[in-house]
Amino acid sequence: GGGRCGGGSRVRVARGFIMVVAEEFVALASEVADAAGVEILKFWRKPELRIEDKFEAERAMASSPVTEADRAAEAAMRRLIAERYPEHGIRGEEFGESANFQAAEYQWVLDPIDGTKSFMTGKPVFGTLVALCRNGEPVLGVVDQCVLKERWIGFDGVTTLNGEPVKAASNGITQLRDALAYATTPDMFAKGEEADKFHHVKSQVKRMLYGCDCYAYALLASGHVSLVVEADLQPYDFLALVPVVRGAGASIADWDGNALTLHSTTGRVVAAATPQLFQQALGILGKKNESNSSSEKYVHTSSSLSLEQQSCRPGLRGRRPRRFRNGARLEVSN
Numbered sequence: 628g629g630g631r632c633g634g635g636s637r638v639r640v641a642r643g644f645i646m647v648v649a650e651e652f653v654a655l656a657s658e659v660a661d662a663a664g665v666e667i668l669k670f671w672r673k674p675e676l677r678i679e680d681k682f683e684a685e686r687a688m689a690s691s692p693v694t695e696a697d698r699a700a701e702a703a704m705r706r707l708i709a710e711r712y713p714e715h716g717i718r719g720e721e722f723g724e725s726a727n728f729q730a731a732e733y734q735w736v737l738d739p740i741d742g743t744k745s746f747m748t749g750k751p752v753f754g755t756l757v758a759l760c761r762n763g764e765p766v767l768g769v770v771d772q773c774v775l776k777e778r779w780i781g782f783d784g785v786t787t788l789n790g791e792p793v794k795a796a797s798n799g800i801t802q803l804r805d806a807l808a809y810a811t812t813p814d815m816f817a818k819g820e821e822a823d824k825f826h827h828v829k830s831q832v833k834r835m836l837y838g839c840d841c842y843a844y845a846l847l848a849s850g851h852v853s854l855v856v857e858a859d860l861q862p863y864d865f866l867a868l869v870p871v872v873r874g875a876g877a878s879i880a881d882w883d884g885n886a887l888t889l890h891s892t893t894g895r896v897v898a899a900a901t902p903q904l905f906q907q908a909l910g911i912l913g914k915k916n917e918s919n920s921s922s923e924k925y926v927h928t929s930s931s932l933s934l935e936q937q938s939c940r941p942g943l944r945g946r947r948p949r950r951f952r953n954g955a956r957l958e959v960s961n
Contacts, residue, residue: 648759648767648782652733656757656769657780659707663700663739663755664773670696671774672749692743697721700739700755708735720863734760734889738863742811742840751775754841758866763889768870770845779845779871786848786874795877797850801903803831806853809843810835815859821895824882827911828856844868844898848875854908855898862889865896872898878905882912 670676677695701719708717709725716731718724720738728734735758740746742753751774759767770779779788786793800806808828816822829835832854839846841864846852848871865879869887872879879898881891897912899905 652759652767653780653782655708655711656759656767657778659704659735659737659757660755660769660771660773660778662703662707663757664771666699666703667696667740667746667755667773669699670694671746676747678747692747693721694740694743694747696746697740697743701737704737704739704757718863720861732762734763736760736765736863736866736889738841738867741864742842745838745840750838752839752842754845756841756863756867758863758869760866760889764886765866765869765888768867770841770867770871772842772845777845779848781848781870781872781874784874786871788845788849793849793875795848795850795872795875795900798853798900800853801901803828803854803904803907804833806832806904807851808832808835808854808856809839809846809852810837810856811840811843812837815857817858821858824912825856825858828854828908831907831911841868844872844879847877847898847900848872850875850900853900854904855896856908856912857897858895860894860896862891865891868896868898878902880905880909882909883914884909 678692679694680692698721701721705717705719705722705725708715712733714727714731714733716725716728716734718728718734718736725731736756737758738756740753741756745751746753751772753772755769755771755773757767757769757771758765767782768780772778777788779786779793781787810816810825813822813825816825843852843855847855865887866889869879877898877900879896880886881893882895882897883893885891887896895912897905897908899908
């Protein structure tokens, strides 16, 4: 069975889920990650790397580094998208929003090097983040580690690592006391309630580790990490992670259990490999005396976009089925 579009095409269910992200968007996201990797590797472990500091007074960590690699990579990423889809909006960490970003239906959100401190000290646990949002909701995410040649792609309820499906719950951890958890740094939590809640979680888990940025979420998707708790994040830090984490069957939301979108403002993110861990973490991190039961809908959900919204594109009609790097398939018949 399938849903009919106005033009007579039919999009079918493949491997138990409906394909809603157009194939050319998935292909472009990989090209964008490739382009970033080419630029990043030019500067990898080069002692002459130029580093500057940027200052954002409102953040818990007001000062953060930026390198010439960050800027070169983002410029290459933006150029590819703008050439292919000039009507799409682009927001990046280094160069901000394109003029059409706010009004665009499709919005690319980019972080060329998430984990610049790791990059500039020669530690390969940074990542390139590519997110595609439709009307503010992340529907496609890429986490790319160009040094280790690892690429996680999440869309339509499936996440793969270099083409092989991954599952977050493969380690079977359901209790905080058994969980290996990550945060980029304890300094990312503002003093007071935010830091107190983080330290409460830290006291409950088996071990809290530091220093992986986006790579911790990718490791969670692959079943190596059970929990990630962070704060002081921007949309370019977390939007690409949402489809990757959810596609691996895991949970990701803000600390109150709300879905993460382009319009999320708290900067607080929690990801968990199993529903049990997710609920236990929310019980500590969420608002006091309020039920977090509504967060259940974010545990294993992917995009809520309608079938016809994504599939009824003239460019997709009449194409042969195509397999993506994550093993999914788009079938279109007349």
